[in-house]
Amino acid sequence: WLERLSAGAALLHGWARAGDAQLLDAVEAVLRQSPPRGMVTPGGQAMSVATSSCGDWGWVSDRRGYRYSAVDPDSGQAWPAMPDPLRELARGAAAEAGFAGFDPDACLINCYLPGARMGLHQDKDERDFSAPIVSVSLGLPAVFLLGGLRRSDKTARILLGHGDVLVWGGPDRMRFHGVQPVQPGIHPLLGGRRINLTFRKAR
Template identity: 55%
Template sequence: MQHDLFSQTVDDAREPFQFSEAGFHLPAWLAADAPRLIDSVRQCVRVSPLRHFTTPGGKSMSVLSSNCGDYGWVADTRGYRYAQVDPVTEKPWPAMPNELRQRAISAARHCGFTDFRPDVCLINVYKPGAAMGLHQDKDESDFGQPIVSFSFGLPVTFFWGGLKRGGSPLKIPLQHGDVLVWGREDRLRYHGIKKLADGHHPLTGNVRINLTFRMS
């Protein structure tokens, strides 16, 4: 199933496109507020700087990461988990900016998830050549809660797979200001990001910023 963003009018651009049973795409939903939201992200990474996490197998991830919120998602040779303290600064993660939290809650509600209250915002920054292999978000305690994902900056292709590894994933083009929301029967779908192509965006330069909101 593919969809054509160019078939939408300006008036309906903020309406969700349902690309699976419980997966939704909100094109350009954050575009107008992007400068302010990106500034909030920059303030957070001044407190907890971006870094390359390491997989349990000892491989450095290609994306740069940090967190804000009551908890942060971390990865190292001990595994994947949530932690209240940033292992780099040895201090609590910066508080999640309220405007980010409220926009995530609003996006979830817009797609039918009315009880979402995120306590984690994973910040991933992609430079050209960075990618994210197909994976499940399964370190959370309650799979009944959705995932909300914001995209800013350079465009990229999002891979949407099945509940088991393998097969040919759906390819969804993501643009600056787009939001994805998924949950319920799709909560444990495999998903990933194609290698980022080089380019330039007036707000982010040659990078893509991805924010993933979750309940730990």
């Protein structure tokens, strides 16, 4: 079911559950070509989440900064193409939440093992903030932190479980957000990990 969190944000509970095995197969195929890797922030901090991408653009971070790159710096090759089932899932979820015509050109794949977390941040490396972001959570649950437009705004906690899809756009696009450390556990399909896909219009 669709839960409207605010004017530009919706949580589609279990939206991605029906096709989860096919979805995971497609994600695993991408990860064989461009394996998840730890990145370093421009400030030199190792990130606990391992990241990869598919589509025309992939998100990378190193001492030089955050940016979108057409090339996987580890392989020196283009990122894997965005698999059709992933693209269709993102388009369908966006339309359901009121963003018809969403055409993502990048899908970030965040891989969490127990203990991995993501600090409060804004997503501002994309060129066009008018496009929404669609996020798909798979595997172990995580507590998502949703803040406001200032880092100091108080945060709400939202539990994201397997198959939950979040769509963010419009007035909510620049909200601070993060993920609390993932707790150990075993998911029947993914085992002891969480994978989050975020579909974006990067360029």
